[in-house]
Amino acid sequence: MVLRTLTQLTDPDVGDAEELTELVHCLLFHPLQDSQLAAAFTISATPCRTSLAAALRAELVLPNTLTGSTRWSTTILMALGFIGGEPELRLAERIVLAGGIPTETKRVAASALAHLGTGTPTEWWHGAINQRLSILTANPDREDDVEILRSLIYSAATIGRREALEQLRSDPRTTLDPRAAATWWLALPNHLLISVRT
Structure with missing residues (x-):
């Protein structure tokens, strides 16, 4: 290869x-x-x-x-x-949202977003989080899907997408663990978040 x-x-x-x-x-x-x-x-x-x-x-x-x-x-x-x-970055975005792709591949794609630049639009983040929360609401025991959501939280925090973290924290469908993670990232002082990105 x-x-x-x-x-x-x-x-x-x-x-x-x-x-x-x-x-x-x-x-x-x-x-x-x-x-x-x-x-x-x-x-x-x-x-x-x-x-x-x-x-x-x-x-x-x-x-x-x-x-x-x-x-x-x-x-x-x-x-x-x-x-x-x-x-x-565009490919990773498509993989996260696509059907028929293994969840582990989606999880790694979601995590890769943190390192591929800051160009992912706000609308994409809103849609990806809505999609993931809808899947988890219908299937709350799917731990693999929770891992995808955790990777999205990591990426959103790393590239400074506070609005995505706010969405997760305020959406009533967000379960305790992802809500706690989003809240933790949002509570970090701005200078620490900037240091994560550089």
Whole structure:
């Protein structure tokens, strides 16, 4: 798979292919997140970042990847959270709202929103939270769906979407745990929230 991703790169000068292969392998498969992050920082400092994110995005949207094993789709989403940009943000938004996608893939997509920029519109947040609360109201015992909501709370807080947190805190459908999480984030002083984002 690493080789397939590398063949999709559009940059004419990718430099040392062996070194880049090792970095991509580390980004995707290293067991320590610190090592994945170091690989992501290194890749981000190269001209290959955008092309690599596009190649991973192309791999993610393949039907077998997106609706199949969550191990591979979540691996790609976590990597995109490190190196992705606006196109990957839009894809993560679509994954969170889409039907027919495993909940673990949706959870990781919701978490990746925290690291893909601040361009998600307020309307999207309102719709995503409404969708998740409606699902949980109809199926209150679905812990996987609660985890998606927790990931949305984390992302909203990390990128400074206070209105999303306010919505969760005030909506009567919000259960105790997500309400407590939203309330906790809202109670943090602004300078701490800014430090989370930088």
